[in-house]
Amino acid sequence: MSDAPVIRTRGLTRYFGRKCAVHDLNLEVPRGCVFAFLGRNGSGKSTTIRMLLGLLQPDRGEANVLGCDSRALTPELRARIGYLTEEHQLYGWMNVREAGEFQAAFYPRWNEKIFRGVIGHFGLKPEARVKHLSRGMRAGLCLALTLAPDPELLILDDPALGLDPVARRSLVESMIYLMRRSDRTIFFSSHHLGDVERVADYLAVLDDSVLRACCPLESFRNSVQEVQLRFDGVPPKLPPIPGLLQAFRTEHELRVTCVHYNGETERALRALAPAALETVPLGLEDAFISYLGERGEKTFILSDTETSS
Amino acid sequence: MSLKININTGASVPIYKQITEQVRRAVATGRLTVAEQLPSVRALAESLVLNPNTVARAYADLAREGLIETRPGRGVFIIPKRRVLHPAEGRRRLEPLLNSLISEAIAMDFKPEELQDAFEKKLQEWTNDKRGKP
Numbered sequence: 001m002s003d004a005p006v007i008r009t010r011g012l013t014r015y016f017g018r019k020c021a022v023h024d025l026n027l028e029v030p031r032g033c034v035f036a037f038l039g040r041n042g043s044g045k046s047t048t049i050r051m052l053l054g055l056l057q058p059d060r061g062e063a064n065v066l067g068c069d070s071r072a073l074t075p076e077l078r079a080r081i082g083y084l085t086e087e088h089q090l091y092g093w094m095n096v097r098e099a100g101e102f103q104a105a106f107y108p109r110w111n112e113k114i115f116r117g118v119i120g121h122f123g124l125k126p127e128a129r130v131k132h133l134s135r136g137m138r139a140g141l142c143l144a145l146t147l148a149p150d151p152e153l154l155i156l157d158d159p160a161l162g163l164d165p166v167a168r169r170s171l172v173e174s175m176i177y178l179m180r181r182s183d184r185t186i187f188f189s190s191h192h193l194g195d196v197e198r199v200a201d202y203l204a205v206l207d208d209s210v211l212r213a214c215c216p217l218e219s220f221r222n223s224v225q226e227v228q229l230r231f232d233g234v235p236p237k238l239p240p241i242p243g244l245l246q247a248f249r250t251e252h253e254l255r256v257t258c259v260h261y262n263g264e265t266e267r268a269l270r271a272l273a274p275a276a277l278e279t280v281p282l283g284l285e286d287a288f289i290s291y292l293g294e295r296g297e298k299t300f301i302l303s304d305t306e307t308s309s
Numbered sequence: 310m311s312l313k314i315n316i317n318t319g320a321s322v323p324i325y326k327q328i329t330e331q332v333r334r335a336v337a338t339g340r341l342t343v344a345e346q347l348p349s350v351r352a353l354a355e356s357l358v359l360n361p362n363t364v365a366r367a368y369a370d371l372a373r374e375g376l377i378e379t380r381p382g383r384g385v386f387i388i389p390k391r392r393v394l395h396p397a398e399g400r401r402r403l404e405p406l407l408n409s410l411i412s413e414a415i416a417m418d419f420k421p422e423e424l425q426d427a428f429e430k431k432l433q434e435w436t437n438d439k440r441g442k443p
Contacts, residue, residue: 194318
C-alpha cells in the first residue's frame with residue numbers, strides 16, 4: 001500500500017461573497033488513520049469537505065483525494081469514497097431493505113453483510129418504512145448505505161448531529177468495526193470530544209476559516225497546559241505570557257492555560273513570584289475549549305460594588 | 310478473565326493510561342495473576358469501543374514495563390515481574406512521585422505521623438491482600 005496521503009490540500013481557499021470560509025488550508029490525512037476534523041459551527045468544516053469531494057470549487061489552491069484532483073474525480077474514484085452528510089437522500093416510501101437494494105445497484109463492491117450488520121446494530125427492521133424511522137434510525141440507515149459499498153475513504157460530515165447517546169455509541173462502534181481493515185481511512189467532523197477521544201488518531205482544528213492545529217491527538221492534548229499559581233496576597237496583574245490562552249483569577253489564585261508550554265512560559269510565570277506553581281494536565285475537551293474559547297483574562301468573582309448594586 | 314476496565318472520556322488521564330493503570334493495579338492486587346490471558350488488541354478495543362491503536366499503545370507500554378508479553382498467534386499474557394529499570398533510574402523516577410504526594414499532603418495539613426500511618430496502611434493493602442479489592 002502506498003504511503004501517499006489519502007487527502008492532501010494545498011492553500012485551499014474559498015470565499016462566499018466577501019466572507020472567507022476557508023483560508024489557505026494545508027492538510028494531510030495519512031492512509032489507515034481516523035482523522036477528526038474539529039471546529040466551532042461556521043468555522044469552515046463543511047465547506048472544506050464539499051471541496052474535497054469536488055462538490056464546490058475552491059477559489060484558490062487545490063485538494064487532492066485518493067491521488068486525484070478533487071475537481072476531476074471519476075465515478076470509479078467516487079465509488080471508493082463513502083460520504084455521509086446530513087441531507088442524505090432517502091425515499092420515504094421505500095422500506096429499509098428496498099433502500100439498500102436501490103443503493104446497491106450503483107456500487108459494484110456492495111457488501112450486503114456490512115449493510116445487514118449496520119442496520120442490525122441500529123435495531124432497524126428490513127421491513128420498516130423509511131418515512132416512519134426515528135432520527136437515530138435514519139442515521140443508522142444512512143450509515144449502512146455509506147458503509148456497505150466498502151469505501152476506502154469514509155468522509156463523515158458531523159455524523160453524530162442530533163443523535164441520542166445510544167445511537168451515537170452505535171455510530172462509534174460502526175467506525176471501529178470499519179477499522180478492522182487497516183487500510184481504511186476515516187475523516188469525520190464532530191462536536192463530541194468524548195467520541196473523538198475514543199476513535200481518533202489525529203485531529204485538525206479549524207478556527208474561523210483558519211487551520212490552527214493538525215497533529216496526533218495526544219500531541220494536541222499535551223500542548224495545552226493549565227498552570228495554577230497560588231499567592232499569599234492578591235494575584236498580581238498578568239504580564240504578556242508566551243502562548244497564553246486564558247487566565248482565570250480568584251482571590252488567591254491565578255489559573256492560566258497556555259499552548260506550547262515550555263521553559264520560557266514557566267520563567268515568565270515564576271517571575272510573578274507565586275507561593276506555589278503547579279501544572280495540571282487537561283482533558284481533551286477542556287484543552288479544546290481553552291484553545292478555541294475567547295482569549296484573555298476572565299474572572300468569576302464580582303467585585304463588591306457589582307454585587308451590592 | 311477477571312478484569313473490568315472502565316474508560317472515562319473527558320478525563321485528564323489519557324485513555325491509554327487509564328488502561329495501563331487499571332491492568333497494573335489488577336496485577337498488583339492479585340485480580341490478574343501470572344499466565345492469565347488478556348483479550349487481544351482488537352477484542353479489547355471493540356469491547357471498550359476504542360481505537361485499536363490506543364489499546365495497542367497501552368499494551369506496548371505494559372510490555373515495556375515487563376508486565377505482559379504478546380506471544381504471536383497465541384495471545385497476550387501476564388508474565389512474572391522482572392526488574393526492567395536500573396535501581397538508580399527507579400529511584401530517580403520515584404523521587405518526583407514522593408515529592409508531589411508529600412507536598413499535597415502538607416498542603417492538606419497532614420502531620421508527618423498521620424501521613425506515615427496512611428502510607429503504611431496503603432502499602433499493606435497493595436502487598437499483602439492479594440485477593441480482595443483494596
